Amino acid sequence: AQKITQTQPGMFVQEKEAVTLDCTYDTSDPSYGLFWYKQPSSGEMIFLIYQGSYDQQNATEGRYSLNFQKARKSANLVISASQLGDSAMYFCAMRESRGNNRLAFGKGNQVVVIP
Amino acid sequence: DTGVSQNPRHKITKRGQNVTFRCDPISEHNRLYWYRQTLGQGPEFLTYFQNEAQLEKSRLLSDRFSAERPKGSFSTLEIQRTEQGDSAMYLCASSLLGKRGGNEQFFGPGTRLTVL
Numbered sequence A: 001a002q003k004i005t006q007t008q009p010g011m012f013v014q015e016k017e018a019v020t021l022d023c024t025y026d027t028s029d030p031s032y033g034l035f036w037y038k039q040p041s042s043g044e045m046i047f048l049i050y051q052g053s054y055d056q057q058n059a060t061e062g063r064y065s066l067n068f069q070k071a072r073k074s075a076n077l078v079i080s081a082s083q084l085g086d087s088a089m090y091f092c093a094m095r096e097s098r099g100n101n102r103l104a105f106g107k108g109n110q111v112v113v114i115p
Numbered sequence B: 001d002t003g004v005s006q007n008p009r010h011k012i013t014k015r016g017q018n019v020t021f022r023c024d025p026i027s028e029h030n031r032l033y034w035y036r037q038t039l040g041q042g043p044e045f046l047t048y049f050q051n052e053a054q055l056e057k058s059r060l061l062s063d064r065f066s067a068e069r070p071k072g073s074f075s076t077l078e079i080q081r082t083e084q085g086d087s088a089m090y091l092c093a094s095s096l097l098g099k100r101g102g103n104e105q106f107f108g109p110g111t112r113l114t115v116l
Helices: none
Strands: A011-014 A020-021 A032-037 A044-053 A064-069 A074-079 A087-098 A109-114 B005-007 B010-013 B019-024 B031-038 B044-050 B053-057 B065-068 B075-079 B088-095 B109-115
Touching: A011 A020, A020 A109, A032 A064, A032 A074, A044 A064, A044 A074, A074 A087, B005 B088, B010 B019, B019 B088, B019 B109, B031 B075, B044 B065, B053 B065, B075 B088
Parallel strands: A011 A109, B010 B109
Antiparallel strands: A020 A074, A032 A044, A032 A087, A064 A074, A087 A109, B005 B019, B019 B075, B031 B044, B031 B088, B044 B053, B065 B075, B088 B109
8 A cells, every 4th residue: 555645746836936745644653754855857865854743843944844734644845935946856755663764755746946 | 974875876787687786875874775766656665774784675675686784884785687677776875773853864866777
């Protein structure tokens, strides 16, 4: 069964605007972590932000914030003030405490920032 | 901190040949992971090490695949008798067990394998 679902089609975003990338997850583990990674065309996976299942507040890292809705099992990424360098694939991933630290990734969201 | 490095960055081989990839993790990281990513998909977990011990292997890791981390530092991933279906990006990541927070994994640039 797919643990991470990212179903949005490719997105075009105007520079300086905000964009929200959807991610839903499936787990019965009470302790888990959620991650977002960015993969530009060069191929390297770049860590962006982390949210723990027991964290009371939504995570923020600079222009990235995570809208964590535990009851809905969603962990959407919000990128504020988009820049041209934000054009990339974005992957949501989950680590379950029973999963030996391995990450389960979604299929990704393609974002293209236009000037 | 030089980050995770992988060599080679690209490998083209003929079906049936053996290939070996190397990963050098961030120096103080004790956990090392291998993932495989095919076109249009997210990375899929293959195996991971804590220090020199290989603690888990995915069912994706057939008998033709073997990974080692002999001294708990760099790791190698070998694929024997390559098949066209092995063509993919092979990603290595490392993390530090015990670090507060998410124990986030830091990825290398990957090795892109093409099997002809």
